[in-house]
Amino acid sequence: MKTPHILERLKHAGYSNKDIIDLVTIFLNQLAIFEFSSDKDVFLEQVHKLKGGLSLLCLVEEREELEMIEADQNKSLSLSLKPDLQHFISKLQADLELLLTNL
DSSP states (O other): OOOOOHHHHHHHTTOOHHHHHHHHHHHHHHHHHHHTSSOHHHHHHHHHHHHHHHHHGGGOOOHHHHHHHHHHHHHHHHHHOOHHHHHHHHHHHHHHHHHHHTO
């Protein structure tokens, strides 16, 4: 039996399309910060951690705490992104919305 895609698991866990897009954006922002570090091993380690974190979200029940963390991260991270990266993330959000609509 095929393991459900992470997006399907998040939808099944009760997250709305907007919630999922917001969560993925947070992780993309986190990755963007580490991408600019010169240490490739640090970047790959963060990719692994963030992928694991996204999987854990499928099990999260305490959404209020998660929403507070998201709000704090969004405020600080959005200020640090370069415009071209912000454009890339916006495009990815649109693609993700389309994908989620078709799940």
